[in-house]
Amino acid sequence: MPRLRPAREEDLPAIAKLSHDTLLLGRAGERVFPSRELWGELFVAPYLRRGCCNLVAEEEGAVLGYILGACGDLALACYLLPRLPRLFFRLLLGRYGPVWPHVRYLLRLLLYPGPKASRRRYPAHLHIAVSPEAQGKGLGKALLAAFLNCLQSKGVKGVQLSTTRANAAARRLYQALGFRLHAKKASPFWAPYHGHPVIHEVWVKEL
Ligand SMILES: CC(C)(COP(=O)(O)OP(=O)(O)OC[C@H]1O[C@@H](n2cnc3c(N)ncnc32)[C@H](O)[C@@H]1OP(=O)(O)O)[C@@H](O)C(=O)NCCC(=O)NCCS
Numbered sequence: 140m141p142r143l144r145p146a147r148e149e150d151l152p153a154i155a156k157l158s159h160d161t162l163l164l165g166r167a168g169e170r171v172f173p174s175r176e177l178w179g180e181l182f183v184a185p186y187l188r189r190g191c192c193n194l195v196a197e198e199e200g201a202v203l204g205y206i207l208g209a210c211g212d213l214a215l216a217c218y219l220l221p222r223l224p225r226l227f228f229r230l231l232l233g234r235y236g237p238v239w240p241h242v243r244y245l246l247r248l249l250l251y252p253g254p255k256a257s258r259r260r261y262p263a264h265l266h267i268a269v270s271p272e273a274q275g276k277g278l279g280k281a282l283l284a285a286f287l288n289c290l291q292s293k294g295v296k297g298v299q300l301s302t303t304r305a306n307a308a309a310r311r312l313y314q315a316l317g318f319r320l321h322a323k324k325a326s327p328f329w330a331p332y333h334g335h336p337v338i339h340e341v342w343v344k345e346l
Contacts, residue, residue: 155179
């Protein structure tokens, strides 16, 4: 049975792999964002180094699932913003492979932000994934429940997260742990990769 433990710096490659392997609405997305390394620098390292209540599910040394959170945005921004020029420069030099798919993804992220709930009422947010072979066995539920306990123990008032209408497993998980749908918006963000727009949702929970 996998055990839950706090995520550590040395988990970065395993979490980045799992996160990158599920980036395309739960499936691998190399053509969407080819570099796992850059993905890890942008979307995993800030949480691991400046987030809160980060956990992994580990079995025999392998990371089977993770939950990365932030109790607020400021710490993440303070970590990432000064590092962006160097990462962007390396990207332009081709250190992360082809430039255009990465630039395109990042530009689309800026152009088509998903709906958000009030950061004052719901300051925390999270990312979660379980490796495909370990899904459907309660690991996602265990990670999210432990994460919510941790937020509560820190006195955090509320938490929000983003998902899509297409992600049945994630929606079921959030419902099971007491989240409610707060807002939704059809967004063209995934359209080039999926062939159609996808409905983006923000779910919230008071703590
Ligand atoms: C979403 C995810 C983390 C769920 O983790 P999991 O370990 O498979 O989930 P659990 O086994 O704990 O199940 C949690 C709930 O979801 C339901 N569920 C799990 N897989 C499901 C599926 N494929 N379809 C519908 N419901 C599903 C379970 O029945 C359970 O609900 P219940 O308690 O009411 O029965 C996992 O599917 C995943 O990593 N997906 C890819 C990454 C991703 O999409 N992350 C979320 C981004 S918003």
